[in-house]
Amino acid sequence: MPFELGRPLGAPNDPEFQLDVLRSALALLERESGPVLEDYPHDAPASGGEPWACPVALPGGEAGGQEARLLREIDLLRPWYEEASRTRGRSAVGLSGIGDVDTMGSFIAGFVSGEPGTPPDGASEEMPFLLRFISDDLKAFYQEAATAQPGRASTSEALNDWLYKETTLGEVLYDLRDRLAASEDPREKATSGGLIPLTYAQRP
Amino acid sequence: MVRLSDLPGPVGGFLGNLPMPEFDSTPWTDAPPLSEARVAIVSTAGLHRRDDRKFRGGASDYRLIPSDIDYADLAMSHVSVNFDRTGYQQDVNIAFPLEHLHTLAANGEIGSVGEWHYSFMGATAPEQFAESGAEVGRLLKDDGVTAAVLIPI
Known part of the structure; x- marks a missing residue:
């Protein structure tokens, strides 16, 4: 999760992005061997508006x-x-x-x-x-x-x-x-x- | 965890110079299918129920957070000021995505959500968490939890 300290799921008020981060982390559990060390591939989205x-x-x-x-x-x-x-x-x-x-x-x-x-x-x-x-x-x-x-x-x-x-x-x-x-x-x-x-x- | 290269100089320097632990072994266990997993959150954000004990510097104990907690009843007393709190102020799920776990369970993407979740205050030296960490491990097992999401702050 390459996000700033204090924002481990990336961006506030962006549930879709947060869910994608969470799904990606949980998906690591399906690996058949480890250890697994993998970066989440996306940066936190910039706030719009x-x-x-x-x-x-x-x-x-x-x-x-x-x-x-x-x-x-x-x-x-x-x-x-x-x-x-x-x-x-x-x-x-x-x-x-x-x-x-x-x-x-x-x-x-x-x-x-x-x-x-x-x-x-x-x-x-x-x-x-x-x-x-x-x-x-x-x-x-x-x-x-x-x-x-x-x-x-x-x-x-x-x-x-x-x-x-x-x-x-x-x-x-x-x-x-x-x-x-x-x-x-x-x-x-x-x-x-x-x-x-x-x-x-x-x-x- | 933020990239060290993205941290401001003094913070990045401090974290980059922390000693890395070494382990004698690399334990591995096969996880159940996600659709059958019972998932709980383990946070190091210094979160707790509003009327529970606040964290102090050097704390190595943990706080229990029930799965049906109202976010209005959640507080953060982490001792470090060197992380952003404005995201948490606006949206608890950015640090403690319990609502999202319930969504995944409702969708059938995970089996269920643990009855309890746990929070530590992550500014304490890691080796001091050995006893309380083992206790939380036992409590998670007692709750039937088969997967924990470890969320640093």
């Missing part, structure tokens, strides 16, 4: 405090996140146990700015591991919202470029990583490595 763009224009810029800008982004993305959840019948948000995304945003921005980091109500983990799951939840919230609009050809590269290079959330995640990396607490230092992919390790 219009080029991807975030459904809403995020304010950008440096005006206002970081927490206020983050909450403003969350507010603008919320209708599209809810639309994504409605049409898909599910969401990947929820690892942190904190039901309210505004609370997650305020908590993570507050921690970055030096607040002590008392876990909000409902938190499913202790600090500092909670930070990892909040960051996963916020990334999922943003990227599910960003892919809610049908007919847009999103790629993982476009969605990650947008998140890490263009949003206040990306800025907050870099700040969080740097704060944790500078910590003398080994658990915080270890958590710093679970926030930003290696591909985006360098702050834009």
Whole structure:
């Protein structure tokens, strides 16, 4: 399966292609001798439709405090996140146990700015591991919202470029990583490595 | 599994330099005809039921996923951030094609779908999975599974 990491069956929302990948893998069981090592012969199909763009224009810029800008982004993305959840019948948000995304945003921005980091109500983990799951939840919230609009050809590269290079959330995640990396607490230092992919390790 | 040449430099370099295991033997067994096979998924995507324990770094245990799970009840707590999650966010079947297995069973292309499926967190060193992997093998056998689809993330 020569597809990018995270997409072992090739392309989302393409059941025919996914089924072909699965049938091809299962067909290997019919070989009479082994070992069998064989590449799937097709690359993942390119998404059709219009080029991807975030459904809403995020304010950008440096005006206002970081927490206020983050909450403003969350507010603008919320209708599209809810639309994504409605049409898909599910969401990947929820690892942190904190039901309210505004609370997650305020908590993570507050921690970055030096607040002590008392876990909000409902938190499913202790600090500092909670930070990892909040960051996963916020990334999922943003990227599910960003892919809610049908007919847009999103790629993982476009969605990650947008998140890490263009949003206040990306800025907050870099700040969080740097704060944790500078910590003398080994658990915080270890958590710093679970926030930003290696591909985006360098702050834009 | 992605081609190493398609990975960005730091990720490809890390994976390309991992030691390759060596095996003393090459076990082989004849599989039943696909139309009679009972098939289950074994994933390394760090998937689990939403209310089950999340995975932590170094985890070598596994989570049980029932065959009738509603995808809304599925969560992913894999510790690595170095793989795409946007595909999974849009479509669970891209990483955990349980719906497709049910389709193949309904079509008669496979015999049946296992009652349970299993997920590991694949960022742990492979040799640490020996015990839990053997246990999953026994559980699959107990369920009558005759073919497992191993799906890395």
